[in-house]
Amino acid sequence: MRQSVSYSLNLLTLSLLFSQCVYECHCGLVGDAEAMAPDISSSVNPQPFLPLLAPSPLTPFTNDSIPTLSGLCTLNFSVVGDLMSKTATDCWAFFAPVLANVVCCPQLEATLTTLIGHSSKYSRMLSLDTTHAKHCLSDVEKILESQGANKTIQKICSIQPENLTEASCPVMEVDTFESIVDSSKLLAACQKVDPVNECCQEVCQNAILDASRKLADIGIAANLEGVHAVPQQSSRIDDCKNIVLRWLASNLDPSSANKVLRGLSNCKVNKVCPLVFPNMTRVVKECANMITSQASCCKAMDSYVSQLQEQSFITNLQALNCAASLGVKLQKANVSNNVYQLCHINLKDFSLQVGSQEYGCLLPSLPTDATFDKTSGVSFICDLNDNIAAPWPSSFSEPPSTCNRTTKIPAVPKATSAQSGLYKNLMLPSFFSSLVVLKLLL
Known part of the structure; x- marks a missing residue:
């Protein structure tokens, strides 16, 4: 099939550069890729x-100005500084919409999960209230935008302040969590995730599901006393999964937490x-x-x-x-x-x-x-x-x-x-504000 698409700012020119690279690149081996x-x-x-x-x-590429933050978010952004930079690149302005479901949004979600998780070490809470979540999400978006991310990343990834709260999960305190869940078993199953085998064997995923069900069951007992309206159990379990992931992230260094969370998200991404x-x-x-x-x-x-x-x-x-x-x-x-x-x-x-x-x-x-x-x-x-x-x-x-x-x-x-090669830059028309070059890989 030969189709022409003008969805992104530079895709039309990419094919021209592709042909140029094939005939003009002089490639030298730089190493193996997994x-x-x-x-x-x-x-x-x-x-x-x-x-x-x-x-x-x-x-x-990046905004030289320092973003003006709300001053009302107590999350420690410096703890996940490297993850914020990674997210900004994965959600780069022009490509965020077309890399959203595979790269950008999974990385944004992993960063937010790790950010709240590590902040729980001091707050002892695995969620934010709605008002606090609104300020923090706005601050995250401003920081990422200052580093080159798309201005509408929140919309692209369908992230709302409610996603940073406990939603319908009845457990949000770290101490309560650890009194209900077998923490050592959960950490042992998820401390390291094989990005390929986990998708089939589901060792970590099953441990997360088991922990989420235990947390959700606490909500059933509370609802029997008429304290709250009873939401669907499956929805409550899903919300509790977010709490479990935040706790897990808090017990790993940010880089390791990111690898685990992205490994789990890849399993989900490739199933649909x-x-x-x-x-x-x-x-x-x-x-x-x-x-x-x-x-x-x-x-x-x-x-x-x-x-x-x-x-x-x-x-x-x-x-x-x-x-x-x-x-x-x-x-x-x-x-x-x-x-x-x-x-x-x-x-x-x-x-x-x-x-x-x-x-x-x-x-x-x-x-x-x-x-x-x-x-x-x-x-x-x-x-x-x-x-x-x-x-x-x-x-x-x-x-x-x-x-x-x-x-x-x-x-x-x-x-x-992988191979790297000499390449030539080609300016796009004036209404495209970017350059496109290619490197040949074998």
């Missing part, structure tokens, strides 16, 4: 690319398809039952998938889920033919496209943080030239699970080594 996906054999040898984005010389599927009436009309015109069917499919490509970058495993979900929807609408094969739909076609050429960008299933360098700018890793065919699901099947080793899953992109 495999980015679960242990799934690959029949292809994709070559990932690292888009590097630097600010315009006319626009500094984050895309919104628009109306598929035209595809059904052209592709259902006996296809009268392959050209018309594929034209309809191309048009439909182009709408998906305007949404966000997704991981390779999310792409598998999206392909399965869309396939099931089409099958239920009487599209029985494998239109993915018929119309040459690849996994990368479900992610945001780069320019008018065939360069879909799939993020690795264990997405790395974006990085900022004063010379190179902001960078993140994605695969621009993977051509793995989208799998057409068997009738109404569930999305393939990477935890089931008997499941035949197509090869997914991996980055096994």
